[in-house]
Amino acid sequence: MGDVRSMLTTYRHLVGAKIRSDWQYRTSFVRYLLSQTVVTALDLAVILVLSEVVPSLGGWNLSQVAVLYGLTTLSFGLGDLFVSQVETVATHIQLGTFDRFLLRPLPTIVQLPASEFALRRVGRSIPAIITLVVALSMAEIDWTVDRLALVPMTVVAGTIIFGAVWVVTASISFWAVGAREVANSFTYGGGFAHQHPLHVYSRWVRTLLGWILPMAFIAYVPAVHLLEAPNPLGIPSWLALTPPLVAIAAVVVARTVWRAGIRNHQSTGT
Amino acid sequence: MFGYLRAYILIGVAAAGGGEVAGWDEGLMVTFAFITQSLLAGTGAFGEQELAERIRSGDVVVDLYRPVDVQLWWLASWSGRSAYTFGSRGIPPMLLGAVVFDLRVPPDAATWIVFALSVVLASGIGFAIRFAANLVAFWLLDSRGVDQLVTLVLTFFGGLLVPIVLFPPWLEAVARLLPFAAMAQVPAEVFLGLHPGRGALTALATQLAWFVALLALGRVMLGAATRKVVIQGG
Amino acid sequence: MASTDQPAIVADHLEKTFAVRHRAGRLRRHRIEVRAVDGVSFRVDPGEMVGYLGPNGAGKSTTIKMLTGILTPSGGSLATLGLDPTRHRTELAQRIGVVFGQRTQLWWDLPLADSFELLHHVYRTDRRRHEENLGSFVELLDMSSFMLTPVRQLSLGQRMRGELTAALLHDPALVVLDEPTIGLDIVSKLAVREFLVNLNRERGTTVLLTTHDLDDVEHLCQRMMIIDHGRVIHDGGVAEFKSTYGTHRTVVVDLVDAAPPLDVLGTMVTRVDGPRQRLRFDRSTTTAAQVIAGIVEEAAISDLSIEDLVRQVYDAGG
Known part of the structure; x- marks a missing residue:
């Protein structure tokens, strides 16, 4: 336990150092923060525009889709803030600067997100939180204690699942440095896809982005239960309680893949 | 990936509207999702900072003293890259889309020709906008913000997220008045055969007008910038 | 902790081969095995100061990367401070210091002092020991005038002094220096050399350094190893080397x-x-x-x- 605490202290100092560094480039910081916020808000604008032309998407009304958008985008935004920096591993390998991380007495998977932390990414979470709060209050939810607890639990588990997906897709760089775009199409694709009900997609998209990369658990599965929304896929309601378990499993898988990647890097040196 | 996701969402929209929304059926929607994905690449939708970099570093002075027109020089280099990216990144999305869906491809050569012209003009408008946005670097130290703003506005009002025909009427009217629709929405509509006969000429004329107007804007800005550089002695 | 008489490094028939792919024609690709390190054996005792020389591409960096746990050997055996470097990488990192002359491990946009403070947290060193070390390094390397300057604004010589300090603040038993004097002006070069001699004498720190500069080796090392084409072709005293080839x-x-x-x-x-x-x-x-x-x-x-x-x-x- 003492080890974890001192690691957290180190993490905090590394993040603090990065924020102080970035703050020297204030205009660019503010610019990125704003553009991240607007990009994320545009996705919401799409949902609003579509709700004007059709009353529902896949049987879900505006406030239901907005809850989905809020949950997905908040988890995506937090995962983006705390974990997505692992994708810089591709750049570090290409520049040869990844060695520096291997030479320090801290797991690389802690060092990278800490050293590359970018506070400006918090911009994604801003429209997400606002939308989530507004949509939850509009969605005519039958609030029970378990439903109340479900929301924060889903956000935490969802953030961890997104983080794990990021680690796995970033690990591809250990084997194929140029594959960053492919990796991004899963992470960013997943973040976009799950803003809309999973059942509007065809089976192969659902399988890939929903279950193999278990991003259905980030928002759709719990939201079906929370909102008592149309459920053409027949998701059982007990499944809504499983995101924390999925999150744990995802972390185990991500850790294994990342370690295998490090080992491969150590033997090929590329 | 994004092409597929948008295609399925738009299918969902069409279905919710009883098979057709704003006169667009499923086939149109799906093809639109992929053709705009293709157009993203060739029209430089992801921003362009090379000229702004040269302005920041001062290298632009060299360009100003070259015996060729600065704007034409950059247009030439843009055209080359644009043609290349359209081939390498514009064609794959359509092919990938065709694997899963029945895409609606122009039935006659005439439409293809109009479409080709429309894409060239769209790329030209893309150039003219980015050229002007880059020139802002002469006055603002940090001109990347302008470039990003252009990208964001283009994404939304160009119809790259949802076709602007799905916008509420007032918003669609606004979008039609901006040059961004001429960069993605219009060529996509041409491809889908929504501007038959005379309509094609109107569409191309509108694009051409934007191209010329924005080039002129760039030229005025360049003139002002050159005077500024000359007065300050580089 | 390892006992003091345990060798700092033992390499026995150390090998590293890389598979290099290169295009042959449009689609075919050849895989070629490149032996970067080809059966290298040596032993470095605690307190030694060894120069490791060789032309570019001879296998110097590959050897160093294996010693420090960045690369896994493809053959032979290796122990650094008694540990298998790749298996115990983070444990080893706590006990060695590494400087890659061309790459910084400092925080580019922050004052030098901040980098040292961060390293105190990364290595979880004792606060008092940290202050003590830092004080003595600042004095020995004459760094007090630029401690508050952002690293990106330091001259190469100033930065290298910072890099050395960064590699040594956690009292490593072994330091590995890759081209520590490359590109330095003569004043900085002399300061770095004097500091290393002092470090080795006062603290008994084992030093392995690679360099292209024979002068470095003459002033610093009692022993030099020369590697070429992945093999050690000379290993012995510097004086002996000079009388043979001098x-x-x-x-x-x-x-x-x-x-x-x-x-x-x-x-x-x-x-x-x-x-x-x-x-x-x-x-x-x-x-x-x-x-x-x-x-x-x-x-x-x-x-x-x-x-x-x-x-x-x-x-x-x-």
């Missing part, structure tokens, strides 16, 4: 046309490759100027250069 130089001359071995007073032709000839001479009996004059009398030349000590050893070994 007074000889080689002139490499490219003639306009191939010719029989040149007959120049005081020289001996050691190799002929077409129009290129190598002539060895002894500096104690003749001078380079005399030799060159002699060559010019004998034949028309297109290019000429004098090779230094180390290059001669590479040739002898290769």
